[in-house]
Amino acid sequence: MDQNQESIELLQNILNGSREAFDLFYEKHYSFVYNIALHIVGDHKEAEDVSHDVFLEVFQKIRQYNSSKGSVRAWLAIKTKSRSLDRLRKNKPFLINRLEDILTKKEKGADLQFLSELQKSIIIEALNHLPDEQREALIRSYFQGETHKEIADSMEKPLGSIKSLIRYGINNLRKQKPLIRWMESSGGDNNNG
Template structure:
């Protein structure tokens, strides 16, 4: 029996109520699910909670997996991404942290699923950046993406240092108002409902 067939059989056994099959399935995929969750929320405790939610759903709804719709990894990746985005929407706004984490200082693990999530995140921020004034956008890109210091930005843009700091501050405030990013971090801006 191939590895894929073994994993599909594990899901069938889980659907039939097998705790042993669930434990085996969990051990096979926990690091994969955790890696995706952490790449989105950048918080160990939150990523662990998301893993719990994903595997609880697998245990309760193992019959939902359909081989025709894709691999087990893709099925788990979609569930994990969905739970992670829900968690971000419900929690505090993470815009500034998202920008800092995308600045290139952290390298993503290779893998199509993680590259897709990273690409989606970047796309949302790029779309929001397009909607703010050009000088604010340039200052933010130079600071967060190019890693330039405020002094370097001031020299390049031929602006006083205080003006550059203001451009970045106002630019970040304007980014918070962008619809695409509000959908990413949640419309409640982190306020408890």
């Protein structure tokens, strides 16, 4: 029996009231759900909370699963992504602090790869509200992975000026209203899971 069929049978047994089936389902899929949540929220405790929310929702809304729309894992992935984004929307300072952590890391380029497309678009919108030189320095440093010296050479500015542009850019990002406005407007559709 393939894994998806086994998961479908566990869901059916859960629907019929089997606590053991729920425990097996949870064991089988917990690390998958947790890793997706961690990838999106970037915090172990938050990812654990999201994971528990997802399994509670599975238990309460088990009839939502429709095998004609995809595998159990795909269904869980969509639920997890949705609950993770909901958590980020509700926890405004968490997203802003996460953005700040990302932008102050020493790694170049790859540090932004794990962000979801939604988070990237929020960051890009916030970057668009910065003065041109600050935006260019931040994009070159954090999105293109250029060193401060490379940025100084290409922008024809002293190294100290580039460091200042990046520092001021990060400080200005902390104050950006697009992040807050997006959060307050709920960031789009809440019913995608």
